[in-house]
Amino acid sequence: VVRSSLHPVFSKVFTVDYYFEEVQRLRFEVYDTHGPSGFSCQEDDFLGGMECTLGQPAQKWLRQVMTRVSVDVLGPAGHCTKHFLCYDGPHLARTSPCDDLCLPRATAGPVMWWTCRGGRTQGWQIVAQKKVTRPLLLKFGRNAGKSTITVIAEDISGNNGYVELSFRARKLDDKDLFSKSDPFLELYRVNDDQGLQLVYRTEVVKNNLNPVWEPFKVSLSSLCSCEETRPLKCLVWDYDSRGKHDFIGEFSTTFKEMQKAFGEGQAQWDCVNPKYKQKRRSYKNSGVVVLADLKFHRVYSFLDYIMGGCQIHFTVAIDFTASNGDPRNSCSLHYINPYQPNEYLKALVSVGEICQDYDSDKRFSALGFGARIPPKYEGVWGGRAHPLPPTGIQGVVEAYQNCLPRVQLYGPTNVAPIISKVARVAAAEESSGEASQYYILLILTDGVVTDMADTREAIVRASRLPMSIIIVGVGNADFTDMQVLDGDDGVLRSLRGEPALRDIVQFVPFRELKNASPAALAKCVLAEVPKQVVEYYSHRGLPPRGLGVPAGEASPGCTP
Known part of the structure; x- marks a missing residue:
C-alpha cells in the first residue's frame, strides 16, 4: 500500500517463473483502500486494471516483475491509497505488507489474446519489451480517465557466469622450524548473517614461502551470490598433516574490487595476522597475496x-x-x-x-x-x-x-x-x-x-x-x-x-x-x-546487444 499518492511507485517485487514455450497470463488491478489495513477488495474502490502476458511463454529462466503504477485522480482527496492485485491464469494473488509474493505457475489453457468486452485487444507482453505502459481499464473496457500502469520486467536468473582465478604469494611467514611453510589458501564468502561460507580451498604448496597456486574456476553464484560487492575473505594457512594448521594471515576484498585492482595492475593484498598487528607496532604483514589472473566468463541466457x-x-x-x-x-x-x-x-x-x-x-x-x-x-x-x-x-x-x-x-x-x-x-x-x-x-x-x-x-x-x-x-x-x-x-x-x-x-x-x-x-x-x-x-562469441564484453571478461558461454 502506498498512502496519499496519485503517482505511487510500488516497491513490492513479484518473482515469476518464465517459460518461453508457455503462455503466462497476468492481470494487474489497482484499488483505493479506505481501512487501516487496506486488504478488503469488497470495500475498496476499483481504479482500473490491465491484462497482459509475461512475454507470451518461455523456458526455465526466472523473471522478476517489478510493478510501477501511475494513477490519476480517483479516490478521496488527500488520501489516495493505492493497492494492486496480480494474477497468473486463474490464480489470484495480492500484495501484502511483508514478504515477496511468488505467483503460481500458469495452468494449461487456450492460447489467445486477451480481449475486453468493449472489443479492445489487451494482448500486451512484457518480457520482450522490458517495460510496458498501458492505460488502466475499468469494467467493459472503459478507460479509467488518464490513469496508466507501468510494468517493468527484469531478469534475476543471476549474473550468469563463472570466474577463473589464480593466486600467488610472496614472503609468507615461515611457520616451520626445520623447513619452510607449506601454504594453502582458502577463499570464503561472507553471508548476510556474517557467517563464512567456504568457496574454494587451494592445493598445498610444499616448503615454499613464495607459492604459486593452481588456477581454479568457481561460479559467480558460489563466489558472491551474484553480488559483486558482497564481502570476501581470504585466509592463508601453513599445512599440518595432523590437521592443526598454523594461521599465516588474511585479507578482505570484494569481487568488484578484485576486478578493478586486476584491471589496474595492482591486484595484491597484505596478508595480515590480526594478533601480530595488535601486539607489534612495527608489524606490516605476514606476506603479500597477489591475484595473478582473473577471467570472468559471463554465461548469457535466452532472456x-x-x-x-x-x-x-x-x-x-x-x-x-x-x-x-x-x-x-x-x-x-x-x-x-x-x-x-x-x-x-x-x-x-x-x-x-x-x-x-x-x-x-x-x-x-x-x-x-x-x-x-x-x-x-x-x-x-x-x-x-x-x-x-x-x-x-x-x-x-x-x-x-x-x-x-x-x-x-x-x-x-x-x-x-x-x-x-x-x-x-x-x-x-x-x-x-x-x-x-x-x-x-x-x-x-x-x-x-x-x-x-x-x-x-x-x-x-x-x-x-x-x-x-x-x-x-x-x-x-x-x-x-x-x-x-x-x-x-x-x-x-x-x-x-x-x-x-x-x-x-x-x-x-x-x-x-x-x-x-x-x-x-x-x-x-x-x-x-x-x-x-x-x-x-x-x-x-556474441553477447546480447548493449552488453558487450568488458575488458577482463572472456567470450560468453552457454547457460544450461
Whole structure:
C-alpha cells in the first residue's frame, strides 16, 4: 500500500517463473483502500486494471516483475491509497505488507489474446519489451480517465557466469622450524548473517614461502551470490598433516574490487595476522597475496538476448501435396471446418501466437510447398495477391485459408528449398556481427520428405546460422524416417559425412498431442528453442546487444 499518492511507485517485487514455450497470463488491478489495513477488495474502490502476458511463454529462466503504477485522480482527496492485485491464469494473488509474493505457475489453457468486452485487444507482453505502459481499464473496457500502469520486467536468473582465478604469494611467514611453510589458501564468502561460507580451498604448496597456486574456476553464484560487492575473505594457512594448521594471515576484498585492482595492475593484498598487528607496532604483514589472473566468463541466457533486443522471426511452410486430400472433402487434412480448426491450423496458431511476441513488426513469412498454382508453381502463398508478408498469426491464417481454393494440391514433398530459402535470409543476418535477429522455420507436413538427402544437407548448412527448424507431422502417416532429422539420438550428418554444428531440428508428430491443449503443443514444440538460440550466439562469441564484453571478461558461454 502506498498512502496519499496519485503517482505511487510500488516497491513490492513479484518473482515469476518464465517459460518461453508457455503462455503466462497476468492481470494487474489497482484499488483505493479506505481501512487501516487496506486488504478488503469488497470495500475498496476499483481504479482500473490491465491484462497482459509475461512475454507470451518461455523456458526455465526466472523473471522478476517489478510493478510501477501511475494513477490519476480517483479516490478521496488527500488520501489516495493505492493497492494492486496480480494474477497468473486463474490464480489470484495480492500484495501484502511483508514478504515477496511468488505467483503460481500458469495452468494449461487456450492460447489467445486477451480481449475486453468493449472489443479492445489487451494482448500486451512484457518480457520482450522490458517495460510496458498501458492505460488502466475499468469494467467493459472503459478507460479509467488518464490513469496508466507501468510494468517493468527484469531478469534475476543471476549474473550468469563463472570466474577463473589464480593466486600467488610472496614472503609468507615461515611457520616451520626445520623447513619452510607449506601454504594453502582458502577463499570464503561472507553471508548476510556474517557467517563464512567456504568457496574454494587451494592445493598445498610444499616448503615454499613464495607459492604459486593452481588456477581454479568457481561460479559467480558460489563466489558472491551474484553480488559483486558482497564481502570476501581470504585466509592463508601453513599445512599440518595432523590437521592443526598454523594461521599465516588474511585479507578482505570484494569481487568488484578484485576486478578493478586486476584491471589496474595492482591486484595484491597484505596478508595480515590480526594478533601480530595488535601486539607489534612495527608489524606490516605476514606476506603479500597477489591475484595473478582473473577471467570472468559471463554465461548469457535466452532472456539476456531477448532483453538485449534480439528479434525472433517466424516463418511457416505448409505442405500442399496431394496426399493431404481434396480440401473440399471433410476427410482432407486441409478441410476448413467452420466449427473446428484442422490440424494445420491448430499447430500453426499454437506455435505462431508464441513466436509473434518476439517479432516487433509481426510480419511472418508464409511459404508453401508441393502445390501447383496456375499458370505455374510458386513457393509463396498467393505471391501476387500478397506483396507484403501477413501481419500477425491471424494474417497467416487468413492467407492460408484464401490460398486453398486457388491452388492444386500436387507434389512432391520437397522441403530442402524451403530450408535453403530461410537460410539465405539468416546468412545475410549472420554478417551483422550482432545478436539481433534469429529465425524459426515451422514446417507442417503430412508425410516423410521425398528429398531426404538434400534436406539433411540443407539442415547441416543451416546449423551454422541463426536459425531453428521445427517440423510438425500432421495426419496418421508413418513418420519414423523423419526422426533422423532430429539430432536427439546422435549428430545429424549429411550424406557426405559432414556433421551439423548444433542440433537445430525438433520433430513432433501432431497425433501424439492431438487431444492436448494448444499450450501443451506449443510447450512441446518450442521447448528447445531457447537453448538453440543461446548455443548459436555462444558459439559465435556474441553477447546480447548493449552488453558487450568488458575488458577482463572472456567470450560468453552457454547457460544450461
